[in-house]
Amino acid sequence: MSDSHATAVDTADPPQLRHHFADMEQQKNSASLGMWLFLVTEIMFFGGLFCAYLIYRLMHFNAFAAASQQLDIRWGAFNTAVLLISSVTVVLAVRAAQDGSRKQLVAYLIVTVLLGLTFLGVKAIEYKEKFEKHHVPGPTFAFTNTFDDNGKQIPVNPKEAELFYSLYFAMTGMHALHMIIGCGLFSVLAILAWKGHYSPGYYTPIENAGLYWHLVDIIWIYLFPLLYLISRHS
Amino acid sequence: MATTVIPAQPASKPVNYLTNGFTLKSWLLTTDHKRIAILYLISVTMFFFLGGFFAMLIRLELLTPQGDLMHADTYNKVFTAHGMIMVFFFLIPVVPAILGNFLVPLMVGAKDLAFPRINLLSWYLYIIAGGMMLHVLLNGGVDTGWTLYSPFSTQFSNTNVIEAGLAVFVVGFSSIFTGLNFIVTIHRMRAPGLTWSRLPLFVWAQYATSLIMILGTPVIAITTVMLAVERLFHLGIFDPKLGGDPLLFQHLFWFYSHPAVYIMILPSMGVISELIACFSHKRIFGYKIVALSSIAIAVIGFLVWAHHMFVAGISLYAALIFSFITFFVGVPSAIKIFNWTATLYRGSVSFATPMLYAFGFIGLFTIGGLTGLFLASLGIDVHVTDTYFVVSHFHYVMVGGVVMGYLGGMHFWWPKITGRMYPEGWAKLSALFVFVGFNLTFFPQFILGYVGMPRRYWQYPPEFQVLNVLSTAGASVLAVGYLLPMIYFAWSLRYGPIADANPWGAAGLEWQTASPPPTFNFDETPVVTWEAYNYDEIEPKHDIGGPVER
Secondary structure, three states: OOHHOOOOOOOOOOOOOOOOOOHHHHHHHHHHHHHHHHHHHHHHHHHHHHHHHHHHHHHHHHHHHHHHHHOOHHHHHHHHHHHHHHHHHHHHHHHHHHHHOOOHHHHHHHHHHHHHHHHHHHHHHHHHHHOOOOOOOOOOOOOOEOOOOOOOOOOHHHHHHHHHHHHHHHHHHHHHHHHHHHHHHHHHHHHHHOOOEEEEEEOHHHHHHHHHHHHHHHHHHHHHHHHHEEEEEE | OOOOOOOOOOOOOOOOOOOOOOOOOHOOOOOOOOHHHHHHHHHHHHHHHHHHHHHHHHHHOOOOOOOOOHHHHHHHHHHHHHHHHHHHHHHHHHHHHHHHHHHHHHHHHHOOOOOOHHHHHHHHHHHHHHHHHHHHHOOOOOOOOOOOOEEEEEEHHOOOHHHHHHHHHHHHHHHHHHHHHHHHHHHOOOOOOOOOOHHHHHHHHHHHHHHHHHHHHHHHHHHHHHHHHHHHHHOOOOOOOOOHHHHHHHHHHHHHHHHHHHHHHHHHHHHHHHHHHHHHHOOOOOOOOOHHHHHHHHHHHOOOOHHHOOOOOOOOOHHHHHHHHHHHHHHHHHHHHHHHHHHHHHOOOOOOHHHHHHHHHEEEEEEEEHHHHHHHHHHHHHHHOOOHHHHHHHHHHHHHHHHHHHHHHHHHHHHHHOOOOOOHHHHHHHHHHHHHHHHHHHHHHHHHHOOOOEEEOOOOOOOHHHHHHHHHHHHHHHHHHHHHHHHHHHHHHHHHOEOOOOOOOOOOOHHHOOOOOOOOOOOOOOOOOOOOOOHHHOOOOOOOOOOOOO
């Protein structure tokens, strides 16, 4: 039956074609639309956190600005670069899958995982710094007064600064969780790719995992300025 | 002569989805959308009766003005259990996960949903969440109300709020996966020739519902995560002492939970469109506008959430705008009611049980919808907020609307699902019980609320007793009306008359395949060359499935 709808990339009876689809094209389009819809749910999911952050930033501007300046902008910038490069390697992996070059595909997937782990490692260093500076919300939280660039003291309610760090940990933590899932996902895909599961006629999982990775990347692209940058405009 | 042939098994009888495997494994690991619908039917029905049990406890406590059946704390836990189970484990999944799962692939002429394994996963998530909910109940329950309002839920309640919240989180993903599956299936898997303007209105309604599931449910998920994190680590996201704002919780909660009301009602509206067209034997009046009104409800429904917060201290101007948009969302609902009644006009109307439920739906939903407009007006809302008027209003929509639509749909598609007819006489009797019992239960609550009885109290002044006794009596009648179908549906599985492929003479692809359908739905992929509800091309049946007069 699939023959009548066969497309250029369609082999005679592709083993990956699931019984309820007419042809590979329909299957690929369905998987792709499903992934995009899943990304929509992810955006709504993070949207709740972004909404909370922006509202409290307006309510407690001074505290949020002061707390934000305690974040290490160099680590944040480094991680942004790491993630952007990893998005490139994901695209190259998809390209390799399209070309059917298995070794390149596996290599790019492994590099992506390594970049993801680098990001997580840096995040761990940052979390450790917060812990040492007593910036982890809870009974041990402490926030000393800060000064602006003119040496003037910024009056800050430590409770409000604590709220900043609550949201900082909630948002970057939820993002890191997605990174961990992504690293696991690409590790599995690398093994499957090594075993030769993917071909120019069937690489949907690589493409969809790539979409997921780009989304996680984009979320960081918004987190970085919101948490690290926008209070340093002076 | 000597060869007495043993009459062979009716080997010609084709295998259908029910006879394709009898082991437990063939059910628990099935990816057949029809079998998953049956799994949902069983589990959702169990939760319906569990939620109903808590409803009966509430009504029994309110039989007398004194708090004599249970303590106030217990009462809090009982109405919370009733609300959480009914909202998250019955009303939200009931029509999409049972009838939608069964019918959407059939109606679009597909072999299955786009992602059968994700469909099965969604059922398992439902079961896991249900198990968590039961675990919470067995460990003392929750006393926050189903709304989980902060700061009570984050700082003061000593009950198992976190696990209940996580159950909501998990069951939310079950509904996200159902919605995602429907949208992809409707976009990508329609049979050749089945254009959007030829889709049955039930499919349009499921599509609109799925949009809300996809866009709304993640927000309640992150909200319950924030709630859990705040409780666990004593953060201040919703705590004003620590710089947070409890209103933010209400905003985020209702951003999902108001559209969730439309997750509940839209699928039932889709059912009613099918019933009205079939039993009027007529194309639905204004097909396109009815289809688009579902989408309009889904879109506008996202812009009205703060009408739950008129007395919570939001700005007056915000309240005015939300009030206006709330009136506005009534328009597409009213369009549906008008078009259904216009379909009846000069139709060849018959009064089989599904149609009785459809009539019940129209009447009760209209009352529920109109009282919703009362509540959308700021002045009246301030007067009746948190009274039984509100309770009655949403039960008219949720029970009078959703459950009537669901029961109508179950009777209508029962022959397709099981291959057997239900007993028409008993079914009509139970429809009568449901209608009378429902009105007796909830109409007195409008009056109670208007004269000032607040909700969520376990005792009340003695002058409210007469109306409360009426309400409890009605609840008993309603319970009989809900138990009867359980009995005769089960009876009909074995003794009901065999149904043919199209016992009602209905339009729609699902009636063109066998009852029950084969595992892959259609022997050949159908090609659609006709509009939806082409009843002028279908001969009316005069003896619909047995004793039905037309």
